[in-house]
Amino acid sequence: MTTSWPAHLDVGAVRFARPTARYDDVLVFYRDALGLPVLGQWRGHSGYDGLLFGLPGTPVHMEITQHGTPPRIPEPHPENQLVLYLRGPEAVAAAVRALAEHGHRPVPAANPYWPERGAVLFEDPDGWLVVLAPWVFGEEPPPPVAH
Missing domain, CATH: 3.10.180.10 (2,3-Dihydroxybiphenyl 1,2-Dioxygenase, domain 1)
Incomplete structure (x- = not known):
């Protein structure tokens, strides 16, 4: 099994993203309860609020966004x-x-x-x-x- 990236795919970091309808509660859960570092945070950027959590650091991170009034997320x-x-x-x-x-x-x-x-x-x-x-x-x- 190959465990290295292909030579043509020079990846330096990975982020995955998912929506939230509970921005403040999610921030407290991941930052305070779980202890993940917050790499970035914004409010009102083109209608989006967002959070970036390090997993565990900066090369791998999770983005959480909230958008819409009211915000909606999939089940x-x-x-x-x-x-x-x-x-x-x-x-x-x-x-x-x-x-x-x-x-x-x-x-x-x-x-x-x-x-x-x-x-x-x-x-x-x-x-x-x-x-x-x-x-x-x-x-x-x-x-x-x-x-």
């Missing part, structure tokens, strides 16, 4: 997830504690793959899922299935 789907691969069960436990301190509770996974391997899922204020997995994809294999 969340259980397989549309932000998966954060953390460095072990202790790192997951620390993130779970931080989210709990902000009033967030884990939610059930539609796909048993995640809980069978020790991952914990949370909904953000728009209902989109954040998966906290206890291994780093590409550096180590997933944990064996817990019975």
Whole structure:
């Protein structure tokens, strides 16, 4: 399996974007409860409000935008997830504690793959899922299935 970018695709950073209808709540969830760094933030740019969160830093980031009156977003789907691969069960436990301190509770996974391997899922204020997995994809294999 090839793990490098093709020579003709000289990518220096990656961003993915999704809409929100709860800008302020999403900001608090990702910045304060989860602790992601805010790389950029704007209000009223051609009718858009936006946030950029580092994942984990500046080469990979997530953009959240709010647009319209009232803002509208598509219905969340259980397989549309932000998966954060953390460095072990202790790192997951620390993130779970931080989210709990902000009033967030884990939610059930539609796909048993995640809980069978020790991952914990949370909904953000728009209902989109954040998966906290206890291994780093590409550096180590997933944990064996817990019975």
